[in-house]
Amino acid sequence: MFAYVARQPIFDAQQQVYAYELLFRMGEDNCFPDISPDEATSKILTSTHLSLGIEEITGDKKAFINFHRDTLMNHFPTSLDPSKVVIEVVETVDVDDALVCACKHIKEMGYPIALDDYDMKGKWEAFIPFTSVIKIDITEIPHDEIPALVERFKAHNIKLVAERIETHEEFQTFKHMGFDYFQGYFLAKPEVVRHRKLGPSSLTMMELLTLSSRPQLDLTQVNTIIERDPSLTYLLLRFINNPLINKRHKITSLKHALNFMGEVEVKKFIALLALANLSESKPTELMSMALVRAKFCELAFADMNAHNDPMKGFLTGLLSLLDAMMEQPIEDLIRKIPISDDVKSALCAERGHLRDTLLLAQCFERANWGGIKKLASKHAFKQTKLHDYFNEAIKWAHHVQTSTTKT
Incomplete structure (x- = not known):
């Protein structure tokens, strides 16, 4: 029985929802399994094939879905509609030639590939030529090193998501830095205190x-x-x-x-x-x-x-x-x-x-x-x-x- 989902919005530069990242759990006995959340997501997706229906959760927006090694190697994403999803390769996967080949094949079938929580490690270099989106956790990489990353990835026509944006000031900073999309809770906090007139x-x-x-x-x-x-x-x-x-x-x-x-x-x-x-x-x-x-x-x-x-x-x-x-x-x-x-x-x-x-x-x-x-x-x-x-x-x-x- 497929069951449970949380969705986290990803905004564009105009603060409109571009997509949702979906996170799944299975059921009462496995709501909070003693394995990594990313691996749990992949295993649950494999066994359930999203029977709830992506469109019921995201409406007309795209769904970013985390995938672990096993489901990528078995080409599980290809059971989904490529126009509705972005395939996130989680940062914890073990990278080798076989995984790179599998992800490249998924990309060739029309699925956008995203690298989740990019950490600047060399193992990701082979993914750059066929990656559509890179997500950067702004709390994990020194801010003075990020502009160079932005310039490099923009040269490859890669879209960038800034994660952990908590304030409007951070939103403005990374927007001006060249990021395309933003994930965090900055919209839940007032930008300024001012009164709005009631009409x-x-x-x-x-x-x-x-x-x-x-x-x-x-x-x-x-x-x-x-x-x-x-x-x-x-x-x-x-x-x-x-x-x-x-x-x-x-x-x-x-x-x-x-x-x-x-x-x-x-x-x-x-x-x-x-x-x-x-x-x-x-x-x-x-x-x-x-x-x-x-x-x-x-x-x-x-x-x-x-x-x-x-x-x-x-x-x-x-x-x-x-x-x-x-x-x-x-x-x-x-x-x-x-x-x-x-x-x-x-x-x-x-x-x-x-x-x-x-x-x-x-x-x-x-x-x-x-x-x-x-x-x-x-x-x-x-x-x-x-x-x-x-x-x-x-x-x-x-x-x-x-x-x-x-x-």
């Missing part, structure tokens, strides 16, 4: 958020607000007609849509639309990450206690990147929006179940399997269930983002 559409969203925060949602008032804005009506109808949400019913009016969705789903819709509006000038990956976190936190929080309000988990995940979207400290922002005190506490890093659901989501984003295992044990979660929740969250976010895109 009419944003004010409408805040009005809806205020309504949705009340214990009893007045659907008549919601209807009155939404029908003032044709674009909101259009987006809600697109949202509800998504096959993932509504498989059978024909929606005849805005009021019909609201009643059909019910209070909880309407609150979710309002929250995600509000956030999309507030973040519209920021990279779309931030919104995608927020949606995945929202659904995952909703599922995990509800599972901790059947009496929990799943909307609290949903809001915790959805608003967790608000500081990056609005470029203001999270503590300042949450004072301006009508959310419950326990959600505010979780967003401000105060201990509790809601905070732990958010930490779990962040562990999945970083493929921190040890952190997942620790938190799973703390709350008596089955690790398989958490992986299922995260996979479900990725698929849900993809469908919802498609439904709420203005096209």
Whole structure:
């Protein structure tokens, strides 16, 4: 049974997602196997053939997938679509003529080859003529030696990925140095602190958020607000007609849509639309990450206690990147929006179940399997269930983002 995946975005110079690096684990007995993560990835890919489907995880983006020696020698990558993947040769492989020949053959079949965590060792020289991408961990190579590497690899038309980019300053430095792509968590941190003015559409969203925060949602008032804005009506109808949400019913009016969705789903819709509006000038990956976190936190929080309000988990995940979207400290922002005190506490890093659901989501984003295992044990979660929740969250976010895109 194929199971579990973490995805880490790779951005281009415009801070748009170019691809995702995928990291896999197998199941409850092998979520955190006692072998290297790269080797585990290769073995699991070999036995499962990606039955979940790459497109369910990456949408229309490429997938960077780590491969170890055995799977490269057996030409396993050739079972995948070359237009959707980049084959990463991990830095721990034993290099010899046979491996070089195998990788060259894979390249000749149309698969881009990437060298992961390039370490400047001579064993990689034979790969340079047929390598498409080289990934450089900026914490492992002295920065004064990197410009020469960039110049050399650019001469071979090789694209460069800077790994471990943690700040916007690092992003700018390596962008100017000539790197094409960037991997790290720099987008989750505000570049500068400045205030963004709320326009009419944003004010409408805040009005809806205020309504949705009340214990009893007045659907008549919601209807009155939404029908003032044709674009909101259009987006809600697109949202509800998504096959993932509504498989059978024909929606005849805005009021019909609201009643059909019910209070909880309407609150979710309002929250995600509000956030999309507030973040519209920021990279779309931030919104995608927020949606995945929202659904995952909703599922995990509800599972901790059947009496929990799943909307609290949903809001915790959805608003967790608000500081990056609005470029203001999270503590300042949450004072301006009508959310419950326990959600505010979780967003401000105060201990509790809601905070732990958010930490779990962040562990999945970083493929921190040890952190997942620790938190799973703390709350008596089955690790398989958490992986299922995260996979479900990725698929849900993809469908919802498609439904709420203005096209």
